[in-house]
Amino acid sequence: MTLIRKPLSRRSILRAGAAGGVALATPTIFTSSAWSAGYLNEPTGSTVTLGFNVPQSGPYADEGADELRAYQLAVEHINGEGDGGMLNTFTSKALKGNGVLGKKVEFVTGDTQTKSDAARASAKRMIEKDGAIMITGGSSSGVAIAVQSLCQEAGVIFMAGLTHSNDTTGKDRRANGFRHFFNTEMTGAALAPVLKNAMGEGRKVYHLTADYTWGWSQEGSIQKYTEPFGWDTVAAVRTPVGAGDFSQYLTPVLNSGADVLVLNHYGKDMVNSLTQAVQFGLRDKQVNGKQFEIVVPLFSRLMAQGAGDAIKGIFGSTAWNWSLTDEGSQAFVKSFGQKYGFPPSQAAHTCYCQTLLYADAAERAGTFMPSALGAALEDFEFDGLGNGPTLYRAGDHQCFKDVLVVKGKENPSSQFDLLEVVEVTPRAQVEYPADMLGGELGAYNNGV
Amino acid sequence: MDVILLQLLNGLDKGGAYALIALGLTLIFGTLGVVNFAHGALFMLGAFCAVTFNKFLSLEKVVLDPTKTTAWGTPMEVRTPYVEAYLGDFGAWVLNYSVPMSILLAIPVMLIIGFAMERGLIKHFYNRPHADQILVTFGLAIVLQEIIKSIYGANPIPQLAPSAVSGAADVGAFLGFDPGVIVYPFWRMVYLGFAGLVIAAVFAFLQFTTFGMVVRAGMADRETVGLLGINIERRFTIVFAIAAVVAGVAGVMYTPILPPDYHIGMDFLVLSFVVVVVGGMGSLPGAVAAGFLLGILQSFASMNEVKAILPGIDQIIIYLVAVVILLVRPRGLLGRKGVMES
Numbered sequence: 001m002t003l004i005r006k007p008l009s010r011r012s013i014l015r016a017g018a019a020g021g022v023a024l025a026t027p028t029i030f031t032s033s034a035w036s037a038g039y040l041n042e043p044t045g046s047t048v049t050l051g052f053n054v055p056q057s058g059p060y061a062d063e064g065a066d067e068l069r070a071y072q073l074a075v076e077h078i079n080g081e082g083d084g085g086m087l088n089t090f091t092s093k094a095l096k097g098n099g100v101l102g103k104k105v106e107f108v109t110g111d112t113q114t115k116s117d118a119a120r121a122s123a124k125r126m127i128e129k130d131g132a133i134m135i136t137g138g139s140s141s142g143v144a145i146a147v148q149s150l151c152q153e154a155g156v157i158f159m160a161g162l163t164h165s166n167d168t169t170g171k172d173r174r175a176n177g178f179r180h181f182f183n184t185e186m187t188g189a190a191l192a193p194v195l196k197n198a199m200g201e202g203r204k205v206y207h208l209t210a211d212y213t214w215g216w217s218q219e220g221s222i223q224k225y226t227e228p229f230g231w232d233t234v235a236a237v238r239t240p241v242g243a244g245d246f247s248q249y250l251t252p253v254l255n256s257g258a259d260v261l262v263l264n265h266y267g268k269d270m271v272n273s274l275t276q277a278v279q280f281g282l283r284d285k286q287v288n289g290k291q292f293e294i295v296v297p298l299f300s301r302l303m304a305q306g307a308g309d310a311i312k313g314i315f316g317s318t319a320w321n322w323s324l325t326d327e328g329s330q331a332f333v334k335s336f337g338q339k340y341g342f343p344p345s346q347a348a349h350t351c352y353c354q355t356l357l358y359a360d361a362a363e364r365a366g367t368f369m370p371s372a373l374g375a376a377l378e379d380f381e382f383d384g385l386g387n388g389p390t391l392y393r394a395g396d397h398q399c400f401k402d403v404l405v406v407k408g409k410e411n412p413s414s415q416f417d418l419l420e421v422v423e424v425t426p427r428a429q430v431e432y433p434a435d436m437l438g439g440e441l442g443a444y445n446n447g448v
Numbered sequence: 449m450d451v452i453l454l455q456l457l458n459g460l461d462k463g464g465a466y467a468l469i470a471l472g473l474t475l476i477f478g479t480l481g482v483v484n485f486a487h488g489a490l491f492m493l494g495a496f497c498a499v500t501f502n503k504f505l506s507l508e509k510v511v512l513d514p515t516k517t518t519a520w521g522t523p524m525e526v527r528t529p530y531v532e533a534y535l536g537d538f539g540a541w542v543l544n545y546s547v548p549m550s551i552l553l554a555i556p557v558m559l560i561i562g563f564a565m566e567r568g569l570i571k572h573f574y575n576r577p578h579a580d581q582i583l584v585t586f587g588l589a590i591v592l593q594e595i596i597k598s599i600y601g602a603n604p605i606p607q608l609a610p611s612a613v614s615g616a617a618d619v620g621a622f623l624g625f626d627p628g629v630i631v632y633p634f635w636r637m638v639y640l641g642f643a644g645l646v647i648a649a650v651f652a653f654l655q656f657t658t659f660g661m662v663v664r665a666g667m668a669d670r671e672t673v674g675l676l677g678i679n680i681e682r683r684f685t686i687v688f689a690i691a692a693v694v695a696g697v698a699g700v701m702y703t704p705i706l707p708p709d710y711h712i713g714m715d716f717l718v719l720s721f722v723v724v725v726v727g728g729m730g731s732l733p734g735a736v737a738a739g740f741l742l743g744i745l746q747s748f749a750s751m752n753e754v755k756a757i758l759p760g761i762d763q764i765i766i767y768l769v770a771v772v773i774l775l776v777r778p779r780g781l782l783g784r785k786g787v788m789e790s
Contacts, residue, residue, distance in 0.1 A: 061602035235752055240763055244706055244715045245462065247636070248750035248762065251454045255629065256752075271604050271707055279633040279705070281616025286628075306707055308606035322519060330519070337520020414524075 039369040040155040040447025041131045048103040048368065050075070050355070051132030053123050053147060054161065056111040060139040060267055063302055063347050067137065067161055068109065069340055070348035074355035075105050077335070085335035086356060089328040089384035094363040101362060108132060114139060116146035123147050127154050133368050134159060136354050138181075139267075139347065141165030141214040148177035155447020157370050159354040162347040164266075164298055165214040166221070169398035170437030175444045176370055178377055178392065180357065180399045181350045184214070185432055187297050187317040188221030190403040190425035192229075195315060199260065199293050201229045206258035207236040208249055208273060210265050215241075218264040218297050234258040239269070246273040250280050259287040262295045270296060271306035278310040299406055301345050304418040311408035311418060318404050320349040320386050321419055329386040343416050353385045357392070371444035388427065395434025397441065400427050450620060450629045455747045457619065461636045463743025464643030468698035469716055470723035470735040471650060472691035478667050478730030479687045482570055483581050487720065488713030489589040490692045493561060494554050494699025495708035496596055499605050501550035505531050505543050545610045547704055554696045562692030566685050589713065597710040604707035609635040614704075635704050642701050646694060647736055653690075654732070663687055667730070722770045728783020738781055742766050 043049070052071045055064035076082045080097035087095055099105050108130040110122025119137075126132040135151050138144045138161030145168055151158035152174040160168055160179040164187070169179045205226065209215040219236055227233075234256050239249050250273070253261055261282060265273050277283075277294055285292035299316035322333045322343035332352060336344040344352070357377065362368050365376040378394035387401035406419040473487045508527040516524035531539035542549070569588065573581045608614065613634040620630030654660035666673045666680040673680045699708070706712065723742055727734030748754060749765040761768075773780060 057597075057602075061597070237752065237755075242715070244712075245465075247458050247462065248455070248747045251458050251747075252451070252750070252752050254454065254631065255451055268604055268709065271606075275606065275707060276633075276705070279614075279616065279635065281631045281633070284616070285631075302603060306604040306606060308608070308707075310606075334520045337518060337522070341522075343519060414518075 038446070038448045039367075041127065041133045043103055043131075043133060043368065046103055047106045048100055049130055049132050050105060050107045050358075051110060051123065051126035051130065051135045052107055052351075053110040053112055053119060053126065053135055053137035054351075055114045055139050055143075056109070057113050060114045063139045063162065063267075063300070063345065064112070064137075066302065066345045066348045067139070067351040070336070070344060070352040071107065071136070071355055073335060073339060074352045074359075075107055078105050078356070078359045082339070083335055084331075086328050086332050086352070086385055089331050090356060090360070091383045092360050092364070092380075094360050095356070100359045101366070101368070105359065110137075112137060112139070112143050112147075114143060116143050119143045119147050120150045123150055124154070127151075127156055132156065134358055136351065136358070137161045138163045138351075141168055141217075142212055144168050145172045145213070148172070148174050152176045152442070152445055155370060155445040157358065157373060159358050161351045161354065163214075164218070166217045166437050167213050167439075169396045169439075170217075171439040173396050173439040173441050175374065175397075175441045178354075178357075178374070178397045178399075180354050180392075182317075182319050182401075182403055182430070183398070184218040184221040184297070185437065186403050186430035187218065188225035189430045189432075190405055190423075191222070191295075191297060191315065191317050192225035193425075194405045194423055195226065195231075195295060196229050198315065200290070201231075203231045203260045203290070203293075204234045204256075204258045204288060205231050205260045205262055206234050206253050206256055207262045207264060208246070208253075209236060209238050210241050210269055211238040212241055214266065215264045219262075222262055222264070222295075222297055231260070239265070239273075241269060243269065244272060246276050247280070249273075250277055250282070253277075253282065254280065254285075257287070259290045260293045260295060262297065264297060266298055266300075267303060268306070270298075270303050274307050274314070275310045283313075299408075299419060300347065301343075301416065301418055302347075304408060305415070312410050314408045315422070316406055318406050318419065319346045321346065321404055321406065321421055323417070323419070323421060324386060324404075326386060326388070328384045332386065349386060356385065357382075370446050374444055388424075390427070393434060395441075396437070396439070398434075400431050402427050403430050450625055451751065453620075453623070454630050454632070455751060456744060457630075457632050457637075459744030459747035460740060461632075461640050461743070462747060463740035464640045465698065465702060465716070465739075466719060466723045466743050467736045467739025468643050468646060469695055469720040470727065470739050471647060471732060472694040472698075473720050474724045474727065474730055474732060474735040475650075475691045475694075476688055477724070478732070479663060479684045480566075480570065480574065482573065483578050483585070484570070485582050485585040485717065486565070486589040486592065487585075487691075487695055488715075488717030489592040490558065490561070490695035490713070491699040491702075491716055492596065492708065492710065492713030493592065494558060494696030495703050495712055496600065496699075497554035497557055497696060498547050498550040498607055498700045498703045499600065499708060501553050502543075502546040502607060505529065505546050507531075509533055544608075547607055547609060547700065551697050551700050554700045555693055558693040558696030559689045561696075562689030563685065565692070566688040570688065571681075571685075589717075593710045593714070600710065602709060604709040606707040607703035609638075609704035613638055633705075639701050639705065643698070646697065650690070650694060651732065659683065659686075719766065722766050724780075726770055726773050726780055728780025730784060731780060731782045734780055734782030741781075742769065745769060 054067045077085045108126050112119035123135045134157045136159040141163045144160050144163035148158045158177040166183050207219050209219040263273050296316040299318045304311045361373050361376040365372040377392050380392045383389045390401035403425045405423040407422050409420045476484045511526045512523040513526050514523050616631040617634050619632050621627045723738045727738030750762040
């Protein structure tokens with residue numbers, strides 16, 4: 001009797017080897033931890049790479065530069081360098097100043113040029129060539145939505161920077177995308193009561209609106225929240241982005257019967273349209289027995305600098321302002337001001353927060369895997385990052401926090417002191433149901 | 449009626465800016481035969497002459513006030529412009545008039561830039577195809593833009609009109625309408641007057657001086673003028689520099705209307721080319737007429753009543769006119785016979 005019934009051959013040894021290999025591997029392949037170990041760009045060394053995708057050229061280059069400064073500061077603080085900034089005030093204490101999950105944070109940068117195709121190309125490059133595990137950045141909703149969709153397809157997390165359109169976490173929401181910045185819905189909810197108190201009921205409103213996703217979204221939100229107290233829309237005129245000279249759109253306003261002009265413009269368009277509206281004497285007019293007023297729903301300090309004196313006394317909303325006195329804001333302003341010599345913008349604030357929030361979520365989840373990390377962000381309640389207690393809502397991946405209603409300062413004390421906080425609108429007043437804006441998050445994509 | 453008058457005024461004002469830029473552009477094409485895509489950059493450089501002059505006048509004496517601190521813990525800076533500190537009220541007056549006064553800086557600067565551009569780059573492309581000229585001048589425009597951006601940043605830098613002409617004028621009351629019906633910014637009317645003045649000066653220079661006569665002769669028949677022993681190339685260099693000055697001063701005076709940034713020239717470039725094509729390549733009266741015509745058309749097309757019938761017409765009207773002109777009369781409204789028709 002022999003144990004080996006057939007003579008050994010090369011083929012039988014190979015077959016047995018293959019079968020043995022599969023048998024040995026089976027226990028690890030079918031365990032959940034083995035499945036979860038695989039995700040795109042999983043860091044294997046002592047470092048982890050983040051991709052900062054901001055406009056380094058084009059019309060939002062200055063805003064992009066401020067975002068990049070904030071990202072660099074956040075990386076320093078996460079790695080334990082500098083004074084720690086908001087890590088000292090952040091209510092979650094998962095980050096210890098030694099990187100994330102023991103890995104030192106490194107970063108690569110991309111230039112979005114404020115163009116969707118360029119932004120997608122630079123994000124793709126950072127994911128595929130540089131091994132970025134997360135993409136973050138913004139300054140235009142069109143760009144943010146395009147990059148968010150790319151990150152969903154690729155299987156990495158997208159932490160949106162400055163993007164204000166409802167669509168980012170509304171109809172174009174994605175499971176892999178998260179937004180800390182506020183949106184036009186919240187602007188409408190926060191701004192409308194202040195406008196009613198300052199300008200009264202029963203107004204005739206003329207909208208000049210940037211002709212793209214953010215402009216439409218902003219126009220709709222202002223109408224929705226001001227119509228209940230009798231602000232009727234006389235006309236809503238769409239203007240091309242980057243029109244430059246808005247005079248041909250402003251002259252029809254003069255004799256339209258409107259007594260309020262809402263400029264749904266951002267960036268350079270807002271600087272130009274507001275400056276020119278003031279030049280046309282709109283703010284000196286009396287219409288329908290009322291003082292003519294101009295409203296700019298979304299303000300930023302960098303834009304206010306560009307508009308100069310035209311901004312004085314104009315109402316708008318902003319996500320955050322460096323003059324806030326809470327501990328978190330002060331810690332951030334101190335770190336940023338000492339490093340760069342001037343205060344941070346709202347774009348810098350949201351980018352800094354997003355980086356800390358991502359790192360913190362990874363630390364709490366114990367992994368960089370998008371699905372696990374995203375779960376750690378969902379319904380996460382925190383404080384200490386400015387704007388009071390904040391919720392990262394699971395239903396749409398949108399942050400809910402206090403919103404600032406501001407006014408251009410009449411007598412600024414410095415070149416940076418341009419906005420006066422008129423009201424801090426509490427979070428409860430700007431909340432809305434997660435399904436109100438439509439859209440589906442879908443499933444997380446881990447990229448494998 | 450008041451709405452129509454208002455849009456007419458607006459169209460004339462827009463047309464003034466288009467005509468000024470197109471005038472320089474067509475002057476260069478008519479004399480040197482060069483399609484200069486860097487002409488918008490010259491407009492932008494002029495605007496930044498105003499910014500530079502204002503920044504120079506606004507240079508500040510910085511004193512640290514140890515009794516006050518910034519939000520990030522450093523001593524607060526107290527800033528006073530030198531010009532105000534040393535010259536008092538006169539200094540404040542100079543600062544107030546910095547935009548019109550910066551023309552004095554822009555003229556020599558733009559002359560030098562014009563000379564340098566023509567001698568250093570453009571002259572090497574006289575006998576090259578138009579495509580080469582477009583590529584090299586477009587490349588130059590991008591380089592100039594990036595230089596300005598690296599110095600001044602990407603954000604628009606507001607420039608104020610002198611306070612005496614910074615508000616809006618009640619034009620309606622002057623014309624016998626009810627007060628407040630037709631109001632128009634003072635500075636825009638100043639700009640319209642300024643554009644008319646510059647256009648008249650350029651025409652007078654070409655019409656009534658010997659230099660202008662030679663240039664006109666050179667535009668008509670370059671070879672014959674050369675055979676007469678006249679160095680027409682040297683004169684054309686001067687014409688290029690003059691065109692640069694026209695674009696530059698147009699840029700200077702435009703800064704209170706549109707806060708300039710590094711991209712301001714590109715915004716005007718395409719429109720100016722359309723103006724030149726509609727007016728007739730190389731035709732100076734054509735450029736001026738087409739500038740005003742397109743400005744007025746664009747202004748009327750933006751009226752809500754017009755857009756209710758033809759949505760989006762305001763954004764395409766200029767190009768629509770260009771298409772029609774190119775189809776019906778390829779040489780443009782006042783272009784020379786044969787140009788663009790072969």
